[in-house]
Amino acid sequence: MTIQRGQLVELEITDFAFGGKGIARIPSEEGSYPVFVDNSWPGQTVLARVTKKRKRHAECSLVKVLKKSPEEVQLSYQPISGAPYIFVPVERQIACKRQTTLDVFRKIGKIQDIEDRFDEFIASPAVFNYRNKMEYSFSCIEHDIATDEEIDDAFALGFKHRGTWWKVESLNAESGLFDSEWENKLSIVREYLKQTELPAWHPPRKEGFFRHIVVRKSFFQDQLLVNLVTSSEGLDRFDADAFGQKLKELFGNRIAGFQHTINDNVADRAKIENGTWRLVFGEEKIIEDLLNLKFEISMESFFQTNPKSAEKLYTKALDYAFENNDLDNKVLMDLFCGTGTIGQILSTRTNNTEIIGVDIVPEAIEDAKRNAKRNAIDTINFYAADVGKFLKEFPQYAGKIATIILDPPRAGIAPKTLQKVIDLKADRIVYISCNPATQARDTETLQENGYVLEKVSFVDQFPHTSHIESVAKFVRQ
Numbered sequence: 001m002t003i004q005r006g007q008l009v010e011l012e013i014t015d016f017a018f019g020g021k022g023i024a025r026i027p028s029e030e031g032s033y034p035v036f037v038d039n040s041w042p043g044q045t046v047l048a049r050v051t052k053k054r055k056r057h058a059e060c061s062l063v064k065v066l067k068k069s070p071e072e073v074q075l076s077y078q079p080i081s082g083a084p085y086i087f088v089p090v091e092r093q094i095a096c097k098r099q100t101t102l103d104v105f106r107k108i109g110k111i112q113d114i115e116d117r118f119d120e121f122i123a124s125p126a127v128f129n130y131r132n133k134m135e136y137s138f139s140c141i142e143h144d145i146a147t148d149e150e151i152d153d154a155f156a157l158g159f160k161h162r163g164t165w166w167k168v169e170s171l172n173a174e175s176g177l178f179d180s181e182w183e184n185k186l187s188i189v190r191e192y193l194k195q196t197e198l199p200a201w202h203p204p205r206k207e208g209f210f211r212h213i214v215v216r217k218s219f220f221q222d223q224l225l226v227n228l229v230t231s232s233e234g235l236d237r238f239d240a241d242a243f244g245q246k247l248k249e250l251f252g253n254r255i256a257g258f259q260h261t262i263n264d265n266v267a268d269r270a271k272i273e274n275g276t277w278r279l280v281f282g283e284e285k286i287i288e289d290l291l292n293l294k295f296e297i298s299m300e301s302f303f304q305t306n307p308k309s310a311e312k313l314y315t316k317a318l319d320y321a322f323e324n325n326d327l328d329n330k331v332l333m334d335l336f337c338g339t340g341t342i343g344q345i346l347s348t349r350t351n352n353t354e355i356i357g358v359d360i361v362p363e364a365i366e367d368a369k370r371n372a373k374r375n376a377i378d379t380i381n382f383y384a385a386d387v388g389k390f391l392k393e394f395p396q397y398a399g400k401i402a403t404i405i406l407d408p409p410r411a412g413i414a415p416k417t418l419q420k421v422i423d424l425k426a427d428r429i430v431y432i433s434c435n436p437a438t439q440a441r442d443t444e445t446l447q448e449n450g451y452v453l454e455k456v457s458f459v460d461q462f463p464h465t466s467h468i469e470s471v472a473k474f475v476r477q
């Protein structure tokens with residue numbers, strides 16, 4: 001069988017590779033030719049589209065699962081593209097994530113004895129309904145999941161159909177990822193908004209009224225913050241207060257606050273919550289508890305999406321920071337600190353440790369300062385700055401840092417910034433990563449510069465997806 005870019009092919013998936021790629025093997029003159037298919041699982045027969053063809057392998061996007069894997073089980077959740085493995089028992093997901101992430105450290109990080117340094121795989125405490133944020137899209141182009149057909153002039157509210165940016169599959173039953181009550185009543189919300197006769201967004205034409213609903217949840221308060229995002233086209237015919245009443249009627253006191261955002265920006269990469277907003281009723285913020293500290297979550301603020309799993313991740317990171325390491329009266333840097341959660345939790349376990357938190361997003365730093373105040377923590381200095389520039393501008397810290405916590409974004413840490421971190425000569429670096437491939441790359445650099453990877457653990461923050469978080473302890477020799 002020969003394949004071409006753009007071609008639709010039927011494939012049997014036999015293996016699994018890092019990053020959620022199933023592998024099919026096509027017989028070839030050399031033996032077999034591997035084809036990687038995103039979001040597929042061993043045992044499935046899939047319809048896939050060839051996106052890249054290389055001499056030694058090809059890559060495909062998943063179009064449809066034609067036959068389920070024998071491993072898949074029956075669940076009542078509505079399948080969504082954001083949870084491709086929800087029907088695979090979580091123990092099997094864990095085994096695959098563990099194995100393929102270790103392979104990444106072997107291949108990219110060149111750590112052949114990674115099994116010896118591997119500490120533990122930490123499963124998510126909640127397997128279902130673990131998320132605290134969900135974004136739903138409106139579209140007047142619906143993908144009907146029963147017939148697998150496209151319906152125009154529809155009023156769909158749910159998630160994008162896999163591989164498309166214009167078609168939405170209406171959510172009629174919970175997805176298993178977010179709040180059950182909210183998702184099981186989402187079809188009532190949709191029907192109510194449809195009755196207004198204002199149109200759902202038309203993504204190709206970039207027009208329409210209803211655009212998105214974003215919901216944030218506090219597990220601590222068991223409450224929701226709802227943000228309805230619309231355009232201004234037809235605004236005078238929309239009664240936001242009446243919709244607020246409907247939300248109260250459906251969910252009672254569980255709605256902590258409802259805000260209406262008007263966003264006329266049609267740039268593809270614009271954030272969906274951009275625009276002007278009005279609080280229709282209730283609070284602008286909810287409070288979450290992490291390891292007995294309280295953190296404010298507003299619509300805009302960054303917050304870990306699976307808080308119970310984040311507690312496990314932070315506990316492991318702090319264990320690595322404290323193991324045989326007295327941090328009292330020392331300086332610790334929390335680089336890429338976001339809203340400062342790690343530094344604040346760490347400060348509850350030490351006396352007189354001077355903590356420095358740095359993040360590039362000024363709003364995150366503002367949240368960090370406010371949260372620290374709320375938690376009565378005054379041992380942290382937060383800076384809104386690029387980590388690379390910060391380390392250049394404050395060279396006085398070199399040689400004085402006991403421990404560095406690094407938690408860069410998915411793209412990883414820029415090589416020049418990593419060099420500046422190494423130049424600080426901290427005794428220890430605890431490196432948290434949501435992309436073990438970039439962490440494995442940096443592991444090689446750290447090891448070449450005298451930092452030995454002593455231990456690594458993986459934390460499953462996102463069951464049913466390919467994501468995996470990794471936390472590593474490096475000690476300077």
Ligand SMILES: C[S@@+](CC[C@H](N)C(=O)[O-])C[C@H]1O[C@@H](n2cnc3c(N)ncnc32)[C@H](O)[C@@H]1O
Nearest residue numbers: 336337338339359360361385386387407408409
């Ligand atoms: C994975 S998040 C860290 C989350 C945080 N440690 C927590 O647990 O909540 C990565 C953070 O890096 C920040 N960031 C990205 N590039 C940066 C840079 N060049 N300098 C400083 N911060 C940066 C982002 O704003 C984001 O908050």
